Amino acid sequence: PAICHAAQSVCYDGVVGWYDNEAGADGRNRFDITAPCEIDEMCYIEAALIERYLNSPSVWEALSPPQQVTEYKFVATSVIDAFAQSADGMVSSSKQIAFLLANNVDFLAYQGNLDLACNTAGNLRWANSLSWKGQTEFTAKPLLPWVSINSGSQEPVGIAKEIQVSVGEGTDETSRFAFVTVDNAGHLCWYYGSCPKIGRM
Template sequence: MSPRDTFFGYWETLCTTNPGVEKPVFNQTRCDLIASNMPRCMEVSAVCVQNPDPALCSAALSVCYEGVVGLYEDESGKGGRNRFDITAPCEIDDMCYIQAVHVEQYLNTPAVWNALSPPKQISEYKMVSEAVIDAFAKSSDGMTSTSDLVAFLLANQVHFLAYQGNLDLACNTAGNLRWAHSLVWKGQAEFASKPLRPWRSPVAATGRNETVGTMKEVRVRVGNADTESRFALVTVDGAGHLLPQDRPDVALDMMVRWITGAPFA
């Protein structure tokens, strides 16, 4: 939701045991380097957010990448670190998961390809489009926040759920919690005042109802609306970016509760 907040969350994710790891991923030397570079990253990324000019945002991204993000990213990829799960190895290319190859293979089978009927200009399905990545890199979209869009949804009674695998670095819990606290809307003060609470879910492996993560949420009536807007942040332990793949039973329970309006705790 906010690259700037995600960058800020790198230190907590890599330099503490808060994600649910036995020891921090980075040593003290690297953590000190991130901490020293973080203020400058925050300064220039704030300029980008306030003035979303592609040139300014590109410069901000360079500062944050070189000083913070790149310390991990430059060691990611096949055989290296995994940005989607700080405890797992990266199996293949930048996507890290062999399942990505399986998805490509499935969508490129003749029967599926014909059923989807893509434009003739497209010759095969790929998990990643370099053209799209380049287009984002040349714009400010990759560095600006979606806060205004989320606030608009909440003002129009569209519920919003942010869910997190606590082992994810690419969209880390620390950063998204920081973003959720800073989101300007009627429910901001109430949400920020609430502590994270544990939530429980039936775990398939044990057959027991266990604590699986933390959560907090608010339900707020905005303006003259007839219904309340629901805003929640839910975390899941032992899961990374691909939460439904890592913990499918918990992910299903989480989504059923959200869709039906049931509370998490």
């Protein structure tokens, strides 16, 4: 865990902190590098609206949370701290994804190209380095523009590459692995009206 904490510290102090220290209302937004934060915490006004809705008496009663839970917080520092103490943020899930692909489960990695938190360069590097049966084929495949079947136009809405690989010898079962970016979208694709574009998959 000490090594993981050190890595997390370097990442935060060297990249994330620069944005978060200037975040807040009208501050930097690492979830969309083209727009300032609308509010403190998660930057988006919708976060405050969700929080208010879930804390409303009728919803709270319907959800019936445990007595120890006294309110819903969109950003709960105690939860973030608990994950940080476990070094969860530095633990790779690559083995689990390779397992899914080996067992006939398709996998889609996507993000908006305005997102610094889960950025295109980092996600592409991860996708290309994922160790699995289709790695060589996937890495060799070029990124190409893609057109949404939902948008009604023939304008590219991002870049993508995907492959379909046989799960094993003597079977027709396959797994698909795809990497997709969505133009003009940040961390929360639905916020930009971009998620329906993923209908191509």
